[in-house]
Amino acid sequence: MTVRPAAWVELASLSILLINLYTVHIDEITSICGPVHGCAYLIVLILTLNRTTLPVRTRLLGLIPGIGGMLVLRQIS
Amino acid sequence: MPDVTKLLLSLHVLAAIIAIGPVTVAASMFPAVARLADRPPNTRTAPNSEAPPTDGMASNRDAPPVDGRASNSEVAPTDGMASSSEAVPAARMTLSPEAATDDRMAPSSEAAPAARAVLDAGSRDVAGSHGETGSHAESVTRDGVAERLRLLHRICRAYAVVGVAVPVFGLATASSLGVLGDAWLLTSIALTVVAALILGLLIIPGQQRALVDGQAGRLGMYTGIFNLLWATVTVLMIVRPGSTAGA
Numbered sequence: 614m615t616v617r618p619a620a621w622v623e624l625a626s627l628s629i630l631l632i633n634l635y636t637v638h639i640d641e642i643t644s645i646c647g648p649v650h651g652c653a654y655l656i657v658l659i660l661t662l663n664r665t666t667l668p669v670r671t672r673l674l675g676l677i678p679g680i681g682g683m684l685v686l687r688q689i690s
Numbered sequence: 691m692p693d694v695t696k697l698l699l700s701l702h703v704l705a706a707i708i709a710i711g712p713v714t715v716a717a718s719m720f721p722a723v724a725r726l727a728d729r730p731p732n733t734r735t736a737p738n739s740e741a742p743p744t745d746g747m748a749s750n751r752d753a754p755p756v757d758g759r760a761s762n763s764e765v766a767p768t769d770g771m772a773s774s775s776e777a778v779p780a781a782r783m784t785l786s787p788e789a790a791t792d793d794r795m796a797p798s799s800e801a802a803p804a805a806r807a808v809l810d811a812g813s814r815d816v817a818g819s820h821g822e823t824g825s826h827a828e829s830v831t832r833d834g835v836a837e838r839l840r841l842l843h844r845i846c847r848a849y850a851v852v853g854v855a856v857p858v859f860g861l862a863t864a865s866s867l868g869v870l871g872d873a874w875l876l877t878s879i880a881l882t883v884v885a886a887l888i889l890g891l892l893i894i895p896g897q898q899r900a901l902v903d904g905q906a907g908r909l910g911m912y913t914g915i916f917n918l919l920w921a922t923v924t925v926l927m928i929v930r931p932g933s934t935a936g937a
Contacts, residue, residue, distance in 0.1 A: 644694045648701075648855075648862040655854045 620682025626650035627679040657682035702859035709853035716845040724906035885919040
């Protein structure tokens with residue numbers, strides 16, 4: 614179950630990015646969390662699209678930015 | 691260079707070393723191991739051109755060791771790698787630089803598990819391709835080869851996914867350095883895209899097919915191209931032709 618950590622990182626990093634954007638807006642946080650979020654998103658995408666045993670609908674859920682990983686997890690469990 | 695840029699660059703380089711390194715090594719070993727499985731069992735017992743003289747090895751097996759090469763073979767089993775049951779006869783039958791390599795590798799037994807797996811598989815691979823005569827041939831069963839192939843494939847697949855971090859952090863570093871439009875960087879990006887496509891569309895699916903039918907096909911060529919592209923990108927990152935920013 615390797616999607617789980619990636620999905621959590623995807624959601625957490627997006628939350629941090631948005632909270633940072635609407636509150637203190639520190640550039641450093643944006644610079645670090647942006648790539649982390651991008652990585653987590655891509656890893657979730659690759660891992661879910663590769664799971665050919667899942668229904669196509671569930672695999673495409675991974676494409677949704679930010680919450681895609683969590684949606685896939687919910688569908689699987 | 692701002693601190694954030696330093697951090698991004700460090701993460702980019704770390705990801706490149708940790709993720710792409712294992713992929714290049716494991717993917718390179720895969721076709722060689724697949725060829726072991728490919729070979730019919732009866733040809734494995736016959737002496738082949740790769741193997742060192744077989745009569746010396748036979749005497750090593752039957753009679754007490756008397757020559758220098760045999761004394762080398764006595765040293766081999768004492769290393770740390772010999773804990774694997776397959777590696778013991780392999781190391782004993784391998785008479786030369788390979789055995790010495792194992793000895794040098796032994797102290798690094800506290801290395802990361804994945805790395806150790808690579809080393810272990812590597813030493814067995816080398817031993818398998820050079821010393822597969824006599825009793826060792828029986829110990830290299832098809833199951834053992836399939837197991838090794840699965841492990842190598844797993845390493846490639848897992849680290850290829852982690853490798854996503856390399857271009858992502860690379861792009862972040864480049865944009866924070868303001869060099870995204872430079873020719874050397876655009877060239878590197880193009881080569882990286884080609885390498886990623888080769889890895890994702892040819893090497894990984896090719897390995898999956900090889901796990902089923904045991905045929906390596908053109909995997910060796912694809913892996914070689916991938917490694918060359920990767921080496922080229924690495925050199926471009928260091929030399930940065932045409933760049934005036936820093937050394």
